[in-house]
Amino acid sequence: MASGMTTKDGKPFDRAALDYVLRRRLFYTPAFDIYGGVSGLYDYGPPGCALTNNIVDVWRKHFVLRENMQEVDCTMLTPYEVLKTSGHVDKFADWMCKDPKTGEIFRADHLVEEVLEARLKGDKEARGQKVEEKGEDPKKKKKKVKDIAVVKLDDALVTEYEETLAKIDNYSGDELGELMKKYNIRNPANGSELLPPVAFNLMFQTAIGPSSNLPGYLRPETAQGQFLNFAKLLDFNSQQMPFASASIGKSFRNEISPRSGLLRVREFLMAEIEHFVDPEGGKKHERFDEVKDVELELLNREVQLAGKTHVETTKIGKAVETGLVDNETLGYFLARIQLFLLKIGVDPKKIRFRQHMANEMAHYAADCWDAELLTSYGWIECVGCADRSAYDLSVHMKKTGAGLTVREARKEPLKIEEFQIDVDKKKFGPKFKKDAKPVEAALEALTQDLREKLSLDLEKDGKIVVDVPGVGDGKVEVPKELITIEKRTRIDHVREYTPNVIEPSFGIGRIFYALCEHSYWTREGDEARAVLSLPPTVAPTKVLLVPLSQHKDFKPFVRTLSDTLLDLGVSFRVDDSGASIGKRYSRNDELGTPFGITIDFQSVKDNTFTLRDRDSTKQVRASLDDICKAISNMVQDREKWADVAARLPAFEAQEAEAS
Incomplete structure (x- = not known):
């Protein structure tokens, strides 16, 4: 079970059960598995690829098309000089500490967090309070904090621990080292004292060309390619400001100790936007009025620095007006980020926006908010939205002499x-x-x-x-x-002038995993029957075609339905196996397939079919045209199941849902 998390139907969330479903149904699998695997690297199977592609498709329509952005696809190999100039060579690092006896490596902030959380758990148990267990990540077994004594802590120390955890992202390497000394934090496995934290650059280094005389890196973000092409993009946009570029592609970070499954990996898909704006005039956005009444759950830096984590529900218009969010363009994208996450099916009660504190702010950022999603691992950053000011264009222009500016009459x-x-x-x-x-x-x-x-x-x-x-x-x-x-x-x-940049940056893999957690539940009375309630817009497969049997009279109808769905661009699968109808639907509920069409002997008589809704298991019966039109409307989010059920005749016959 997992730290207070519940499924959409209110049951305790079981991470191990979800992980079992996702791996068994090949949403993802450890890379190089038959060789023992490599920590932090995963492969996506057919449903995982389809879900990822559908999330990206919605993202592209929601941002690139809606905002008329200039999409680019830049190389992943980046010369040393580019990342030296951008500051990544010197500053793109996390803090790690080493056990001198075993050579084991820990990420310092994660270790402090784990140990203090474990001690607080022991304190709660000693006070007789109920403690929710976190699901176990197999890759964390060695470093898991084990056998923490059930000991009641002093009330002042409990408060101190809680305040430290609230500010964990704000500590420098030296401060983390002091915390480890102060709270006697050692290697949890053997009690060894650890060396002080040192900075570890997260970029993968390589050499470009056969002579290896051009050092480079695998890019840690897609942003630099967009900045280097700024002058060309501005020209492509007829020298009109403001405008935005966008890029979707792989990035790489050599994580110190990958953990938490898909949430912390070494190779991942990013979708990034660079919105170039005139710094004069307060960074206004012409469409801010469209989103000013969108309410966000905001956790500002002052609250965090006070050692608290409570959020305030605030309309983005008010947040900008009071200066809590720095400017309209930043606020506009925060609201648009939330609307995107809701569109793909993220639980609205599990979204918050957390403002970065000073020490965790990226070297280029003037202000930054993270869209965090609540998972069984806690609150996880899935989208960053930073005001990068004019940093990137300025440093590249200074280094190269290139004209990365805007000239206007x-x-x-x-x-x-x-x-x-x-x-x-x-x-x-x-x-x-x-x-x-x-x-x-x-x-x-x-x-x-x-x-x-x-x-x-x-x-x-x-x-x-x-x-x-x-x-x-x-x-x-x-x-x-x-x-x-x-x-x-x-x-x-x-x-x-040199434009300023507002940058929304999306971790697609993290969104993918959080969405799976938010969508997972089990049928009442049968915990083995798992369901992924993915919205039709992003579900890997939209429709399951289910002939009642392999009777030859059903085959022409399967072909006709298949051709019609193909013409509509709707993905489907055919399951004509000998399993019961209920079993066939059940195993596709695990894949998140939202709709099912049953072909039975009534279909042969009058060319009508049943359409089943995954979540409610309710059915309607109608003609092929009506059924396919309803599916197309729901896949394109023009209708909901309730709308379809209200206008098409209900099918009340027993479906044999049980296996």
Whole structure:
């Protein structure tokens, strides 16, 4: 069972039972299984592929098409220089600690979290309180905290533990090390003292080309390709701002200790949006009014820093108005993220948005909120929505000199007084020879304050000294006869600026797994009959065709129904096995198949068929055209089962649901 989680029908959630169904029905399976597997790597089977593709299809329609985004597909191999410039080489890391006796590696924040949670559990048991058990992840067996004593803790220590856990994402490596010392956190398996936490870069390193002289990485995100193509995308969009790009593809992170099944893996599918916006004007969004009344469950950073986790239900319009959410564009996407998650079937009572605290904020982010989904593993980040400011475009532009800016005509010309630098080209080149270009570039890069100061130095000393890295000792003297620095007025007809970026980033695998947990339940009175109540829009297979038997008279009807469903683009399976009707429906309920069509002897007589609803097991009977139209409408979310049941005749005959 799992930490207080219940299924949609109110029963205690059983993670092991769901995992058994998902693996047995080949939604996913450990990669390289016959070789013993590799932690954090999984393969998806036919229903898993179909569910993933359907989630992505809804995502593409909800965002890319609805928002008229520019979709790109960029390479997964990324040169070292790109990720060095973006900051990932230096900062994309988690904290790990090692057992010097066994060599076992732990992710520091996860270890602190596990041990403190286990101690709190022991305290509750000592106080006679009911404790819900968490389901066991097979890959965590070695590191599972075992045999924690049932000991009553001091009330103050309980509060301290709870506050520490509420802020667990906000601690630095040194702070995690201090927590481990303070609370005597050791290797749970053998009690060994662990080495202090050290940073571990999560990127997979590789070499590009046969000579291995071009170092690179497998990308940790899809974003950088979008930033590097910004100028081309802006041109493709006819230089119109704002606009958004989108990318769907694999990313890679070398997790320290993969755990929690599909929730923490080393290779995963991402869907990312980069919405480029003018930083002036408060980052307004022209369609914000459409979502301003959407209510979100918000957990802000102040509440977390106080050691609490309570959320506040807030309309996104109010959250932006009060400054809790920084701007309209960020708020617009938070609301649109929730609408997407609800559309694919996520439980509305198991969604919250948590604001990042200072220490956990990505190096590029100005503000960030995570859409977290409640699972048997706790609250899991499934979507991040960050205001990346102008960080990425600015650093790549500075490194390469590429024009990653927007130029637009001003409505009114602008008079600008500034210090301008002129160099005497005829004398400058002969004086500095091969260093002429870097020296001139250093002069052009000088700020207005420095230019003003150097103009005074030039007048006073007859020369200036500028910093030019890589030339001589890094200091270069420029005499008065080679340069002029004067304050002048110019008329600017064109405004040039670097856009800011709002980035919603979706972990498709995590959404996939959380959706399966939210959709799973068992039939009343028969715990062996599992059901995945996936919405028709994302269900791997939409329809099960069930001939009553293998009688030859049924075959033409199976073919006609198959052809009609194919023409409608509706996926289906045919089950004409010798199992009972109930058994055949039951094993497809596990696959999330929402509808079933039964072909019986009445079909042969009058060309009518029964249509079964997975969740209620209710049936209607109608003509082929009416049945297929109803299915098409429900798959495209134009109708619900209740609408169909209200307009088509109910079928009351016994279905033989029992196996």
